Amino acid sequence: MTAESATDGEAPRIDDQPFIDATSQAKSRYGRFNLAIIGGTGVGKSSLVNAVFGRDLAKVGKGLPVTQGAHYYHDDSLGIWDLEGFEIGTEKRPIELLHESLEVISHRPPNEQISVVWYCVNSHSDRLQRPEIDMIRDLNAKGLPVILVLTKVDWEKNPITNKRTVPLDTKTFVDWLNEPVDSHDQPIVVPYREFVLTSTRDRNGKGKGHGLGELVAETLALSPEDEKDAFRIAQRLNLPWKRELARPVIVTAAAAAATAAAVPLPVANAVALAPVQLAMMGRIATIYDLELKTMLSATALAQLATQLAGQSLARGALALIPGAGSAINAGVAGALTAAMGEGWLRLCEQVHTSKLDPAKVADELGAYVPGFLDIIRKMAEQKIAKS
Numbered sequence: 001m002t003a004e005s006a007t008d009g010e011a012p013r014i015d016d017q018p019f020i021d022a023t024s025q026a027k028s029r030y031g032r033f034n035l036a037i038i039g040g041t042g043v044g045k046s047s048l049v050n051a052v053f054g055r056d057l058a059k060v061g062k063g064l065p066v067t068q069g070a071h072y073y074h075d076d077s078l079g080i081w082d083l084e085g086f087e088i089g090t091e092k093r094p095i096e097l098l099h100e101s102l103e104v105i106s107h108r109p110p111n112e113q114i115s116v117v118w119y120c121v122n123s124h125s126d127r128l129q130r131p132e133i134d135m136i137r138d139l140n141a142k143g144l145p146v147i148l149v150l151t152k153v154d155w156e157k158n159p160i161t162n163k164r165t166v167p168l169d170t171k172t173f174v175d176w177l178n179e180p181v182d183s184h185d186q187p188i189v190v191p192y193r194e195f196v197l198t199s200t201r202d203r204n205g206k207g208k209g210h211g212l213g214e215l216v217a218e219t220l221a222l223s224p225e226d227e228k229d230a231f232r233i234a235q236r237l238n239l240p241w242k243r244e245l246a247r248p249v250i251v252t253a254a255a256a257a258a259t260a261a262a263v264p265l266p267v268a269n270a271v272a273l274a275p276v277q278l279a280m281m282g283r284i285a286t287i288y289d290l291e292l293k294t295m296l297s298a299t300a301l302a303q304l305a306t307q308l309a310g311q312s313l314a315r316g317a318l319a320l321i322p323g324a325g326s327a328i329n330a331g332v333a334g335a336l337t338a339a340m341g342e343g344w345l346r347l348c349e350q351v352h353t354s355k356l357d358p359a360k361v362a363d364e365l366g367a368y369v370p371g372f373l374d375i376i377r378k379m380a381e382q383k384i385a386k387s
């Protein structure tokens with residue numbers, strides 16, 4: 001984005017409404033992923049949520065104390081049922097509290113219903129206690145998939161083989177999980193669906209942790225089919241999942257733009273493609289869980305619109321580019337939209353991974369999202385190279 005193109009010529013008559021509409025449509029289409037988290041005080045629940053979702057909703061504090069034992073925290077893509085207060089040995093039996101909470105939750109709106117449960121246990125315990133087993137059985141009986149998350153695993157790295165091994169106490173727990181027995185050594189069934197060993201930092205409180213990739217993969221696998229996309233959007237560990245969601249959006253928009261230009265559009269009407277492109281960008285932003293209203297001010301959106309159409313510049317300059325022609329045909333419209341989508345995807349990724357400050361998006365647009373003229377120029381170059 002150069003200063004001239006924003007000021008040169010008339011103000012663009014482009015409506016930013018498609019952008020806003022597409023964002024809210026995509027939000028309601030993808031929906032919300034709801035995770036329930038159970039685990040004793042200090043086992044590392046908040047650290048896990050932070051590591052996987054990149055935010056601790058509890059800290060942000062829009063919490064809703066639904067029952068004595070259950071808090072609900074949410075933003076657009078993520079809801080967390082924090083099922084606390086199940087400390088064994090408290091006044092009320094944990095199982096009763098759990099029953100009460102699940103009963104209350106079942107009467108909440110559909111978009112608040114639990115998809116997956118992370119039952120968190122400190123990996124330094126040697127087995128599950130009876131009340132914990134009862135709770136897991138209860139959750140399972142209610143049709144809720146439970147992932148048993150062993151937290152704070154202190155992996156040891158063999159300096160020679162570089163292989164990571166779990167410490168002895170965790171191994172004892174894992175052995176028990178593989179063949180659980182009761183206190184009389186009789187085999188029992190603990191109906192968790194998976195168990196995953198995790199850490200969010202090393203034993204010195206440093207590093208990024210381990211096992212989290214497996215945790216998100218298992219969570220996705222156990223999520224109901226129609227909530228998988230919401231989980232892909234809510235989580236922040238796996239970028240390829242987001243790209244997989246965003247690419248078809250680009251392909252669809254490029255096809256729509258090509259159709260719109262099936263009868264070649266005069267260059268001055270490049271603006272006709274803007275609704276398609278803005279809608280595409282709104283959808284991609286949603287996939288990266290970005291709040292565009294805070295990223296792009298009205299002025300920035302207007303700048304973006306100029307960038308998209310480039311109409312003031314295009315009018316005279318096109319004639320100077322050999323082979324560019326004077327109309328936008330289907331091929332140009334499709335290529336233009338696809339290039340814009342890829343650029344916007346990269347920009348969203350940078351913001352999402354905190355490599356780009358959301359406040360600087362407006363200034364950086366030009367570096368990511370190619371302008372109309374850049375693409376025409378490129379296509380003209382290719383044409384010349386071919387001939």
Ligand SMILES: Nc1nc2c(ncn2[C@@H]2O[C@H](COP(=O)(O)OP(=O)(O)OP(=O)(O)O)[C@@H](O)[C@H]2O)c(=O)[nH]1
Nearest residue numbers: 040041042043044045046047152199200201202203
């Ligand atoms: N060594 C190690 N420490 C951890 C790990 N995860 C969390 N901790 C530490 O354990 C403490 C508790 O972590 P939290 O994530 O706050 O635990 P919590 O379950 O949310 O705790 P409450 O909300 O108080 O119930 C903090 O001091 C963390 O730094 C881990 O993987 N390894």
Ligand SMILES: [Mg+2]
Nearest residue numbers: 045046047058
């Ligand atoms: Mg916490």
